[in-house]
Amino acid sequence: MDAVAKVLATDEALALIERLKQKHGPLLFHQSGGCCDGSSPMCYPEGELLIGNHDVKLGEIGGCPFYMSEAQYEYWKHTQLIIDVVEGRGGMFSLEGPEGVRFLTRSKVFPAARRDE
Numbered sequence: 804m805d806a807v808a809k810v811l812a813t814d815e816a817l818a819l820i821e822r823l824k825q826k827h828g829p830l831l832f833h834q835s836g837g838c839c840d841g842s843s844p845m846c847y848p849e850g851e852l853l854i855g856n857h858d859v860k861l862g863e864i865g866g867c868p869f870y871m872s873e874a875q876y877e878y879w880k881h882t883q884l885i886i887d888v889v890e891g892r893g894g895m896f897s898l899e900g901p902e903g904v905r906f907l908t909r910s911k912v913f914p915a916a917r918r919d920e
Contacts, residue, residue: 807913812864812886816906819888820846820865823898830898832864834871834884834908844869844886844906845897882910 812820824830829849836842845852849867857873864886871879887907892900899905 807883809861810864810869810884810886811862813888815888816886817865819899819902819904819906820867822902824865824867827898830865830867832867832869832886832906833858834861834869834875834879836872836875842908843897844884844908846899846906847896848898879910881913883913885909885911 820830823846827848831847831849831852831854833845833847833852833854834842835845846867854870858870859873859876861869861871861876861884863869869884869886885908887909888899888904889907890903891905892903897906
């Protein structure tokens, strides 16, 4: 059985990631689970957010690692995250804010046969 990516990005998100990499260099993403930004994917310059022992790397989007806290992953482990871009302001610490757009997480539940992968 082929493995299904746990995180992927739309073409629009990939284009924005490339623009941000041109401005800021290597990036990383962390799926926020906080109260202020809801559950927004946060984009940071690589090295500006400490990844802890309780963070799970879900994969990469646009060549950038994508993490989520282990506790939050327990709730989301049966879903595929699809990172998209929409107009509006997102998290004030995420790099896309000044662009007038924000990253948005959409999700799709894995088929039952793939839930244990």
